[in-house]
Amino acid sequence: MQIGTVIGNVWATRKEDHLIGLKFLVVQPELPDKAPINNPFIAVDRIGAGVGDRVMVTTGSAASHINPESDIPIDALIIGIIDSIEIER
Amino acid sequence: MQIGTVIGNVWATRKEDHLIGLKFLVVQPELPDKAPINNPFIAVDRIGAGVGDRVMVTTGSAASHINPESDIPIDALIIGIIDSIEIER
Amino acid sequence: MQIGTVIGNVWATRKEDHLIGLKFLVVQPELPDKAPINNPFIAVDRIGAGVGDRVMVTTGSAASHINPESDIPIDALIIGIIDSIEIER
Amino acid sequence: MQIGTVIGNVWATRKEDHLIGLKFLVVQPELPDKAPINNPFIAVDRIGAGVGDRVMVTTGSAASHINPESDIPIDALIIGIIDSIEIER
Amino acid sequence: MQIGTVIGNVWATRKEDHLIGLKFLVVQPELPDKAPINNPFIAVDRIGAGVGDRVMVTTGSAASHINPESDIPIDALIIGIIDSIEIER
Numbered sequence: 001m002q003i004g005t006v007i008g009n010v011w012a013t014r015k016e017d018h019l020i021g022l023k024f025l026v027v028q029p030e031l032p033d034k035a036p037i038n039n040p041f042i043a044v045d046r047i048g049a050g051v052g053d054r055v056m057v058t059t060g061s062a063a064s065h066i067n068p069e070s071d072i073p074i075d076a077l078i079i080g081i082i083d084s085i086e087i088e089r
Numbered sequence: 090m091q092i093g094t095v096i097g098n099v100w101a102t103r104k105e106d107h108l109i110g111l112k113f114l115v116v117q118p119e120l121p122d123k124a125p126i127n128n129p130f131i132a133v134d135r136i137g138a139g140v141g142d143r144v145m146v147t148t149g150s151a152a153s154h155i156n157p158e159s160d161i162p163i164d165a166l167i168i169g170i171i172d173s174i175e176i177e178r
Numbered sequence: 179m180q181i182g183t184v185i186g187n188v189w190a191t192r193k194e195d196h197l198i199g200l201k202f203l204v205v206q207p208e209l210p211d212k213a214p215i216n217n218p219f220i221a222v223d224r225i226g227a228g229v230g231d232r233v234m235v236t237t238g239s240a241a242s243h244i245n246p247e248s249d250i251p252i253d254a255l256i257i258g259i260i261d262s263i264e265i266e267r
Numbered sequence: 268m269q270i271g272t273v274i275g276n277v278w279a280t281r282k283e284d285h286l287i288g289l290k291f292l293v294v295q296p297e298l299p300d301k302a303p304i305n306n307p308f309i310a311v312d313r314i315g316a317g318v319g320d321r322v323m324v325t326t327g328s329a330a331s332h333i334n335p336e337s338d339i340p341i342d343a344l345i346i347g348i349i350d351s352i353e354i355e356r
Numbered sequence: 357m358q359i360g361t362v363i364g365n366v367w368a369t370r371k372e373d374h375l376i377g378l379k380f381l382v383v384q385p386e387l388p389d390k391a392p393i394n395n396p397f398i399a400v401d402r403i404g405a406g407v408g409d410r411v412m413v414t415t416g417s418a419a420s421h422i423n424p425e426s427d428i429p430i431d432a433l434i435i436g437i438i439d440s441i442e443i444e445r
Contacts, residue, residue: 008121008174010175011174012171014136014170026174031306040120041092043090056279060151062328063342071154075147075151079283081280084277089318096266098264100260101234105255105258115265129210149238150239150240150417165179185445189439190438190439193403194422194436202357204443218388220412251435253415268399314372323368329416331429344429347375349368352365353366355363
């Protein structure tokens, strides 16, 4: 999973049917020491994350396994709000 | 999901059977501030996007989850037309 | 999907059982204006593409959804032979 | 699979329901000769790996195939603790 | 699929249960002309490849489709031993 910080919101009225009601956030990927890396992308949030939260994001089709009934076409999902990261080296 | 703008169309008469009738568009990936990043690629559209629209694109095999019956071999799907992106940082 | 041109063939007698009978081609990825990008890779072809054809290629596990019965371990599939690409910007 | 060394731990109280009870570690990817490459990321561990262990990590949605009943939304899984790597060239 | 040459072996006694008995090899990715590209990675082999063999490797979750009963958490599989590659351009 990637580490990142939520930096914004996306609004999209017209979208694929399966996606109505989902919340879309912009995430800036980061290193464990909070240095930004790579480009921001959009992730779905179902756990109440908001701008400023540090999050773990699952990318790729693993993100689509969020319904027991059927997979949906999303490729990034916020799976946790990070309390702390401890690096030992 | 990636942010991008639709910049063109692709025509392909001969194709895999499952894909007949689908619309293929060329998408230029972008940052939230509309600066282009990386290379353009082809995405399937089912929600009526057209050249000039700013879109959210799901890439990878999550894009193939668009039929309840069976997955199809596509790796990029336009899932929403973006109304606005709000960055707060 | 990626845009590319077929530039060669691969022969492999010894292979995974599910793959016997499939045709393997070498594809050079390209921009819409035909400039080559990134490295060539191997893709399966089932639609009769040959050297010199411009093609759309699905990569990742979406490529493995080609049998109704069961997925097979391939990660790149030629899904269409491109007639034309129209870029408007 | 990628080669890497476990360099830290992640704590996240609030997370997707399917993920409660899983252990999240920070992994630094490496070459076979232990030179670090690319950026550290978070992986799930179920085999008892700890900081300092050299591990094999499966990334992408293959990591989500860890329950016989249903896939879960994770994209990196430690699948083995490496005893030794022998390079011959 | 990627082209590569097998350059080594990996031993890992402690691993995920589904993976016991599988053979893990180190593969150096290459261009069709055998120039090395990118970093070596670990792939599962079930077809008898060994050090020095030139191989086709499926990466990503497509590699996990190797059991009819259930997918396993691996992200790279040697699917063929290459006899020859013919580039025409």
